[in-house]
Amino acid sequence: MIIVLKPNVPKEQITLFKTTLEENYNLTVNTWIGVESTVLGLIGDTTSIDEDWISAQDVVESVKRVQEPYKKANRKFHPDNTVIEFPSGVKIGDGSLCIMAGPCSVENEEQINYVAQRVKKAGAAFLRGGAFKPRTSPYSFQGLRAEGLDLLKGARKATGLPIVTEIMRVSHIDMFESVDIIQVGARNMQNFELLKELGKIDKPILLKRGLANTIEEWIMSAEYIMAGGNNKVILCERGIRTYETATRNTLDLSAVPVIKKLSHLPVIVDPSHATGKASLVEPMALAAVAAGADGLMIEVHNDPKHALSDGAQSLTPDKFDEVARKVFALKKAYDGIMSDE
Amino acid sequence: MIIVLKPNVPKEQITLFKTTLEENYNLTVNTWIGVESTVLGLIGDTTSIDEDWISAQDVVESVKRVQEPYKKANRKFHPDNTVIEFPSGVKIGDGSLCIMAGPCSVENEEQINYVAQRVKKAGAAFLRGGAFKPRTSPYSFQGLRAEGLDLLKGARKATGLPIVTEIMRVSHIDMFESVDIIQVGARNMQNFELLKELGKIDKPILLKRGLANTIEEWIMSAEYIMAGGNNKVILCERGIRTYETATRNTLDLSAVPVIKKLSHLPVIVDPSHATGKASLVEPMALAAVAAGADGLMIEVHNDPKHALSDGAQSLTPDKFDEVARKVFALKKAYDGIMSDE
């Protein structure tokens, strides 16, 4: 950590500040005195230093981290990819492509079972479906809640597909005991109390990126879970909020290679929520594969008897068949091209 | 609600869609057939209609709300300002200016009591202080938690100042029973499970705007609390995330008059968190008053024996004396100017 001090700080104040740093954080502090200003260099583990606290000091002009503020999620200290294995034999993070697919909301048994069958057949490794739904309006459908969870388990039993679904509250953790991957939604990415509790259990966590969170903040939220002892974190890029209105959010695909460099955690991409438009799911799913993603989360919905079923961002099972086919074909070509190096 | 249909939708599909709308939502649907496209106009209460659901339909090109999606927080249905009264006699929303001041974190008894005394003397009506702290890093100080809450209550007892502090978890609601105003922080603005539970209690809620949330989403979160029966919601603008890095966030002061027009709820401004710099607190506090805010939330910290105490965004008690004096003087002038109309 490099700390630039304000110009003309009296020498005693600098000494006092250095002593405080050394005593509080068990660090060595080097000093470099320039014409315009003095700079301190902190040597040792600065992870636990509060950058805000530093910049809050009277003598400090600005602070710059040289090391990342995360340890457990940091590739520097864990060069190998984290690979998460499931009883089904599926692995996430091992270089393969894992597709999670299913409806935004679980609606009824028939629907979820049918979709589960179809996405399984098309190659999905996980069934996704919302039981507890975070909705902007209190008047919107809030999900089937506990009943939805039961329906998901039923669909798992019927098809053998493991399930991934979103948790919204600490007190529900017990209820999610048998869920295969617990999803933390974008709005809860910095619900630190929830993250802490999820750090205490032994269960893969799918951590979606917050709507307006930086990649560093996102990895710090993974660090919250890992700091509690749970290392099974899967990151999921799902678009960030920008001024552009042509898409619901702006899918930040460069987050994939950026995270691959900074962290050893697997990262998947959700083109459905990011774009909000079914017609954009295929091109963005293909692009995610070419950017190096470990997986995709895709909304698939079906209610063929009802004329109103084709969601703005949901694919029909037939369209999903096509997208999955293309995505796996591109992945195969991609792997061949990359292994030629 | 105006629904623009896609070009060339067969007549039967339009009829089916209209019938579905009328049956599901108890609405009247008017049709306007143009050369390029057909438009439906929905008459009746559209608050509970899910805009996403509408735009997800095959036949729909786009949707436009004419009415706001909130009712209880809507000034149209509640023209008078909501005024929240406290046992101390203080009112928020009645045209007066209410200042909440205190440290970011409660650190110890001496600190909080001293700051409480000082801010009270300067004219603050509430003591603010963090007991449970949402921190980006799991390695940062997480607040004194329950102990911090006790210290705040102690400072209240010593000074008579009512207290406002942040809640981070549903299971803490009981613990916050005697807190005067419960704060929901920016990161929890869309923690809907928490909002729902806070809707069930009879306690003023200070709802901070999320870092990347629109004004409409913010009011919808207030609506969550109000839908549960708790109408005592105070909105707090605290800066939004933009590309600008000269300030921590960008204080959106236009949110104050915008909300005053859309809603009857009181709105206050937090210039400390918005700017992240002590030197910007005074000008932005004055600007907030001139923009019509009902109050201010200002960080004041003091630890005179320790050289490192002056926070980047915290004012010293002496500086706060000066800011409070100016702010009240400007408010007085402002009231005079506005009543001259």
Add this chain to the structure above:
Amino acid sequence: MIIVLKPNVPKEQITLFKTTLEENYNLTVNTWIGVESTVLGLIGDTTSIDEDWISAQDVVESVKRVQEPYKKANRKFHPDNTVIEFPSGVKIGDGSLCIMAGPCSVENEEQINYVAQRVKKAGAAFLRGGAFKPRTSPYSFQGLRAEGLDLLKGARKATGLPIVTEIMRVSHIDMFESVDIIQVGARNMQNFELLKELGKIDKPILLKRGLANTIEEWIMSAEYIMAGGNNKVILCERGIRTYETATRNTLDLSAVPVIKKLSHLPVIVDPSHATGKASLVEPMALAAVAAGADGLMIEVHNDPKHALSDGAQSLTPDKFDEVARKVFALKKAYDGIMSDE
């Protein structure tokens, strides 16, 4: 265009407004009277209607376009892809992948000729290089200007590669006469006087997206050029400004399929400027291909005798060889997968 009127507007005012619209714009205006508000539907060509002017009227609550505000760039009126042919036989927009490569700035003859040779050998169809450089600081290198242009022409002569370079000023248009593609940089995307003049010449224009411009504004800038008679516009996505700091800008790859749907113009992607990091160029170039881009613009720089030559976002010629090989291989696989439909 759908115009929602304010509640309780007197009937005479509505009639007056309708008459004004019909007379000024040669339109038919349909009226739909609801309980809460009245809605007008405009039938006819609304392209020339100024949305700002409409929403500026006293009686208007809000406006919604049903048609896009552009005509010449609109795929609806020009379903086939625009294909731009060059004397070299190269085509842009015909489904092939066109790579433009070269240094950020032309520095000297040796450099530009060497880079030109190398990128040609690797498969680039155009040599890019900056002669006039838009720089944030007046104290930064502003490019070799006219001399740089001559060096580019020299490199074209030596290698046969057509050239693309940026124009910054109307009075330079004559000087750019023999440039093969004239680039309009992100900062000049809404330099309307420049766009108008470029509309009068018969020369392909590469129009980069502005740092904070919507896709619609971007297409409107293309429409400026096309309205003058020059239909040879190539759009180039190069990242937008967001709060994220891990990359210089956020590459918005979803812009590629969005534009493909809205417009018939070719669209290419510049991963170098978007990410600002050489290590991200390869994954984002591959992702761009999989998203359906018509081409790529990639920075390649070389000065082997000088130790300091490897730019933050520039590839070495050797690395470019590798990226180009992968990119063309992925394109081939992609074409195979897409033609299987």
Add this chain to the structure above:
Amino acid sequence: MIIVLKPNVPKEQITLFKTTLEENYNLTVNTWIGVESTVLGLIGDTTSIDEDWISAQDVVESVKRVQEPYKKANRKFHPDNTVIEFPSGVKIGDGSLCIMAGPCSVENEEQINYVAQRVKKAGAAFLRGGAFKPRTSPYSFQGLRAEGLDLLKGARKATGLPIVTEIMRVSHIDMFESVDIIQVGARNMQNFELLKELGKIDKPILLKRGLANTIEEWIMSAEYIMAGGNNKVILCERGIRTYETATRNTLDLSAVPVIKKLSHLPVIVDPSHATGKASLVEPMALAAVAAGADGLMIEVHNDPKHALSDGAQSLTPDKFDEVARKVFALKKAYDGIMSDE
């Protein structure tokens, strides 16, 4: 400037890099060797160093400026406020409040003369009006151009009010010879060729902030003008682009005190363009005064015989009378409060 080098860079490369820096820029380079990385500190004038060039070097991990990259606009080297005096006796930057008011577009002689009279009477010191209009659509009204300029001069003659109007093209500079303040619009803030030419004339320049430009970039654009010899630059905050849609842009009032600290240039605020809504002009104008602005630019439009004249963001002359009265009253109170210190 602090340069953090990558870990494990060989000593010779560090030495080579240091030598290059010292030779190219006439600087002294201090070295600080830490456990994890080496840091270089540059002593001397680093204004002309290209940060991009530094971070482009192989050995560099990251760069941090300690000094601002601007000199002429920097308050450090010019502690006193720049005060711009006009023949009329009006001063901008001397602590007084200067209002510029008038229509968005000059439409005809009657209109501009009437508005000029009215705003003068209400206390405006300048008449603003657009002759050349930057419009998103080529099909929108582009302004009366040269004729508009003549009408403005006519209104000046009739009322004595000096005029401010926007330039869009280098070749128009001669035509703007007798304009009192030349405005550079938001879209041209980084039209560096235009800025350079405006640096060569002796005329006050009103430099609007670009829609997505940081405060530092904005000051750098002022530096472009000043580097050419023209020190008469007035900055104008007019809102930045964010995700919020309730206002056209987000007015960043904290830019006022931030600039006052960084630069000696005067800064004014345009609440009309920032908010896009007439009802928000008054509160934001008052807030701008309380934030310390040197002036306001307000849109006033009048065409009383025509029912459609009240612009979404334009005030009527009557409403402007009221706003000006309140604004001057608040300014008086503000000055009293601030001089009490």
